[in-house]
Amino acid sequence: MIDIQGLTKRFGLFTAVDDVSFQVARGEVLGFLGPNGAGKSTTMRMLAGFMTPTAGTARICGHDVQTDSVAARRCLGFLPEGAPNYPEMTVEAFLRFVARVRGYRGGELGDRVARALHLTTLEGVRQQPIETLSKGFKRRVGLAQSLLHDPPVLILDEPTDGLDPNQKHEVRALIHRMAPTKAIVISTHILEEVDAVCTRAIIIAGGRVVADDKPGALEKLHPSGRLEDVFRQITQTPPSSRIAA
Numbered sequence: 001m002i003d004i005q006g007l008t009k010r011f012g013l014f015t016a017v018d019d020v021s022f023q024v025a026r027g028e029v030l031g032f033l034g035p036n037g038a039g040k041s042t043t044m045r046m047l048a049g050f051m052t053p054t055a056g057t058a059r060i061c062g063h064d065v066q067t068d069s070v071a072a073r074r075c076l077g078f079l080p081e082g083a084p085n086y087p088e089m090t091v092e093a094f095l096r097f098v099a100r101v102r103g104y105r106g107g108e109l110g111d112r113v114a115r116a117l118h119l120t121t122l123e124g125v126r127q128q129p130i131e132t133l134s135k136g137f138k139r140r141v142g143l144a145q146s147l148l149h150d151p152p153v154l155i156l157d158e159p160t161d162g163l164d165p166n167q168k169h170e171v172r173a174l175i176h177r178m179a180p181t182k183a184i185v186i187s188t189h190i191l192e193e194v195d196a197v198c199t200r201a202i203i204i205a206g207g208r209v210v211a212d213d214k215p216g217a218l219e220k221l222h223p224s225g226r227l228e229d230v231f232r233q234i235t236q237t238p239p240s241s242r243i244a245a
C-alpha cells in the first residue's frame with residue numbers, strides 16, 4: 001500500500017532525509033519515531049506528495065505520488081503538522097469545503113462530513129470558527145479532514161499532539177479500529193503510543209532509518225527492555241554528518 005524507495009531530500013548542502021526506503025502493508029500501523037529534526041515530517045510530506053524529493057520515489061497503492069499524484073491522493077488521507085488552514089471557517093464549513101474538493105456532492109457530501117465529525121467527536125463545535133478552538137480540537141479538525149474519504153492509506157504527523165489523555169485514548173482507539181483495513185503511518189514522540197497502537201516501528205536519526213522492527217523486537221535491543229532506552233541508545237549517535245563537504 002505504501003512503497004518508498006531511496007527517498008532523499010536536500011535543502012542546499014543539508015541532507016534532511018537520506019536514502020529512506022520502506023514498505024507498509026494493509027493492516028500495519030507503522031510508528032515513525034526520531035528525535036527533533038530527524039526528518040520525519042519531511043519524509044511524510046514527500047510521501048503525501050506535498051514536497052518534491054531530491055531523489056527516490058514514493059508510491060501509494062501503486063501510484064507514484066509525483067507522476068500520478070491525483071490517483072495517489074485519492075487513496076491517501078494526510079494529517080500535516082499543526083492546525084488546519086482557513087482558520088476563519090467554521091469546523092463544518094471547512095469539512096464541507098474539503099469534501100467538495102474531494103468530489104462529493106449533495107447527500108453523500110453531508111453524510112461524509114457527519115461521519116468525520118462523529119469519528120473525531122467534533123459535533124459539539126461544528127459551528128465554531130477553527131481559530132477559536134483549543135489546540136487539541138484544531139488537531140481533531142485536521143484528523144477529520146484526513147478521514148473524510150475513508151482512504152486506504154493514512155499518513156498522520158503527530159495525530160495526538162496537544163490532546164488531553166481522554167482524547168489521546170479516543171484517537172488511539174480510532175486508529176486501532178481502522179487498522180485492519182488500512183495502511184497507517186503515524187509519527188510520534190510519545191513512545192508508549194508505539195505499544196498502544198503500532199504493529200511496527202521505524203526509528204529515523206540524522207535523516208536515515210536506523211531501526212525497523214516490531215515494537216517487541218526493538219525493546220529487546222536494550223537490557224532494560226524499554227523502548228525509551230533503545231531510542232536514546234540508537235539516536236544519540238547520529239550515523240554521519242548531514243552537511244555535504
Ligand SMILES: Nc1ncnc2c1ncn2[C@@H]1O[C@H](COP(=O)(O)OP(=O)(O)OP(=O)(O)O)[C@@H](O)[C@H]1O
Pocket residue numbers: 011016034035036037038039040041042043
Ligand atoms: N524547508 C526547509 N528548508 C531548510 N531546512 C528544512 C526545511 N524543512 C525542514 N528542514 C530541516 O530538515 C530537518 C528535518 O526536519 P523535519 O521537520 O523533517 O524533522 P522532524 O523529524 O519532523 O522533527 P520534529 O520531531 O521536531 O517535528 C530539520 O533540520 C529541519 O530544520
